[in-house]
Amino acid sequence: MTQHASAQTHPWAVVFGGPSPEHEISILTGLQAERVLTAAGQKVVPIYWSPTGEWFRVPDATEAKDYLEGAPRDSQPLEVRLSGEPGLYRRKRLGAERIELDTALLCLHGGAGEGGGAAALFSFLGVPATGSTLFAGAVGMDKLAFGGLMASAGIPSLPREAVSTLREPGFAGPYIVKPRFGGSSIGIEIADDIEAARALAASSVHLRTGAVLEPYRPELVDLNISFRTHPKLEITELEKPLRGEGGSALYSYAEKYLAGGSGAEAGLTSAPREFPANVDASIHEAARDLAARVADVTRLTGVVRVDLLLDEAAGELFVNEVNSIPGAMSLYLWAPTQPAATVLIDALVEARDKRVVFPQAGFGGGAALRAAGGIAGKLGARMKLDRNDGVSCVSSTGSAS
Secondary structure, eight states, X not given: OOGGGGGOOSOEEEEEEOSSTTHHHHHHHHHHXXXXXXXXXOOEEEEEEOTTSOEEEOOTTOOGGGGTTSSOTTOEEEEEEOSSSOEEEEEOSSSEEEOOOSOEEEEOOSHHHHTTHHHHHHHHHTOOBSSOOHHHHHHXXXXXXXXXXXXXXXXXXXXXXXXXXXXOOSSOSOEEXXXXXXXXXXXXXXXXSHHHHHHHHHXXXXXXXXXXXXXXXXXXXXXXXXXXXXXXXXXXXXXXXXXXXXXXXXXXXXXXXXXXXXXXXXXXXXXXXXXXXXXXXXXXXXXXXXXXXXXXXXXXXXXXXXXXXXXXXXXXXXXXXXXXXXXXXXXXXXXXXXXXXXXXXXXXXXXXXXXXXXOOXXXXXXXXXXXXXXXXXXXXXXXXXXXXXXXXXXXXXXXXX
């Protein structure tokens, strides 16, 4: 753990929930993170983002079952203010009081939370937050964009294309059909041909907002590895998730989050696995190299998990996906080398002390505005109002019709 943690002047915020199909997993990650930080003597404010967009300061040390009906009992509604004095405000009988926060640990999976929206929001609120920048998070959440980035960087990955009615795919089926913007194996299907894939994309609630195709290769084996970027780039050992007898053709949501027991024993931290994975040393070395290359080209920061696919017969390794806010913050992958509190606090310190700030002011000092002249002149057309229907039409030559 870095020495900067002692400089904490306000509580850390642990933010979880959010409008996403992965809402429940986010709650579990957030509650685990709260417990880890509190046990390490850290001051923590747990903040819950409901599926419908409301924000709450929830009581300390709540349990998963407390969220079955929404925000737990005795939760305090919060206001999000972006102007004036931005921040999260606790409502009071007379006015509202801003909650003073040091840095936010984002435990938001999927949706706007992981896809860069929460990063942008907390930037506007003036609160440093973990989980990479808006731009890096958005690329990580968009499977089509991420696949294109891997291809352009020369990082081995499977072919990936958008499900389209306008063009045929560049590779033959059968296919895996995935939500373009989803995670946690939610909404993934297998299709024999492109017509079946198109039908799934049109009918599934998880695929309607965008779907991608990959070749279905049942011989490939799932592997996971995590990296963190503070105080330096570090990479975990390689994990091989195990499926039970008669398991599904794909590594499913249930196998990820409901296997390994019941109650507190279920989920990623206790799901069946080989750790370290029982694969050749060359595969371990290749996986670490790929993780470092993904870190370099994506600019993702904090704690990140990279999902890989292995062709055991050919010895080929492919990057499949990246998780900029991984389930359980990948603490189970770091357990042999780093205490859980160290991983979380280092991520918070990185977000606070190495905050990425993009230019906010306009470039040019007003030169473009002064040179613009009148807006009507910029349009470059004499627009004549059509008295019959109230619509003015401008031709490509600039004359009104």
